[in-house]
Amino acid sequence: MATPAEKLVRTYLDHLTVERGASPNTVAAYRRDLARYTSFLATRGIDDATAVTEADVSAFLADLQAPVDGHVPLSVSSATRALVAVRSFHSFVAAEGRTSDDPAAAVKPPKAAKNLPKALDIGQVQALLDTPDTGSPGGLRDAALLELLYGTGARVSEVVDLDVDDLQPLLADPDAGLRLFGKGRKERLVPVGSYARRAVEAWLVRGRPAFAQASARPSPALLLNSRGGRLSRQSAYGVLQKAGEAAHLTVDVSPHTLRHSFATHLLDGGADVRVVQELLGHASVTTTQIYTLVTAEHLREVFLAAHPRAR
Incomplete structure (x- = not known):
């Protein structure tokens, strides 16, 4: 009991x-x-x-x-x-009125060392995106997954939860953007670049039908597994691991790695931190600001390596 x-x-x-x-x-x-x-x-x-x-x-x-x-x-x-x-x-x-005070309110969380997110450089991302064999249905699916993750900065759960119908506005109008639902079902609209759109279109036309016919009950999911069901987060992680190995990357690659890389590359390119905050779906800009530390560290590394009087 x-x-x-x-x-x-x-x-x-x-x-x-x-x-x-x-x-x-x-x-x-x-x-x-x-x-x-x-x-x-x-x-x-x-x-x-x-x-x-x-x-x-x-x-x-x-x-x-x-x-x-x-x-x-x-x-x-x-x-x-x-x-x-x-x-x-x-x-x-x-x-709820069950107690007159809150015994946990004054208990502070432990302080952690500030760990910078691990981001791939642009060359590493390109190598990763080039790994899928787009001559096969599975490769087309993997290419669509990778391009969406890096092209939108979406969480892996947001991408695998997409249905085919969610892509229709974007496919009809490239400027329409993609509607994503983040934590707490918070909704946001993100732009999608031409590489990700083309990868998704190729998967829908040349890859998805082959996977869809493997199931007696059609799934509305955008990304399918080989049995015709919705691709899981665990399987998406496996796709990233396999791509990282195929690209001969020496760092661990996960879906969140591409989210980190998306944010870092935008800031390196001059994007405003509040724009990146909106694209990532962060409730507070404080969460996004850790990526500015990554960029500052990158600038320092370039300075130390390139300037004749830096050391």
């Missing part, structure tokens, strides 16, 4: 889904983190979220980062993510 704390967590997750329109991936992540939290509370003899104190929440954060009972300590980013879920949960509990 579920404890009072677990029941409140279920109510909160329903709130995330229905009231706030959180994506299934976000809800799944919160569910995992809050399950870990309620298990920790149980070890302290607490089965009711309304009985939690600030000390309990702080102890949970410390437990995440310590090799206690044989579990591997979480990274700063993972521990922060878990704390965000706990703070959001307790904020909801307080807002």
Whole structure:
């Protein structure tokens, strides 16, 4: 039988889904983190979220980062993510009037070293985009995936969630742009360049029909797997890994690598950071500004390598 704390967590997750329109991936992540939290509370003899104190929440954060009972300590980013879920949960509990105060409000996340995103240079991106064999249906699909990821800066989930119908306005009018739905189903319109449009058109005409006929139930998805179903995020990651190996890149390549590269190359080309913010679908410009650090580091490297009196 579920404890009072677990029941409140279920109510909160329903709130995330229905009231706030959180994506299934976000809800799944919160569910995992809050399950870990309620298990920790149980070890302290607490089965009711309304009985939690600030000390309990702080102890949970410390437990995440310590090799206690044989579990591997979480990274700063993972521990922060878990704390965000706990703070959001307790904020909801307080807002619902279940408690008079919020025991998690004053618990601060751990500070992390600022890691710069890894971006490919333009030559590496070109080598990556040149790897698919566009003489085969699978190669046409992979080319469309790669060009869309780099050409729009979209998250991989946003690309694999696209349906054929979503592309119709763009195919009818190249200036129409592509409508994407980001975190929390936040909608944005992004322009799509000629390379990505041509790759998508080639896939729709010469590649997708071959994959579509493999399934008895037609899928509306733009990108299909060989069985005629929607291409998954995991399979898209595999496409990127395979392309990185074929291009002989020495760095790890993921869909997010192309998103990082998209942003960095735009800023290197003189794009305004707020324009890049809109294209990426970031809620705050602060998130986007880390890419300006990448550009500044790149400029420093060029300066040190090229100027005769730099060292």
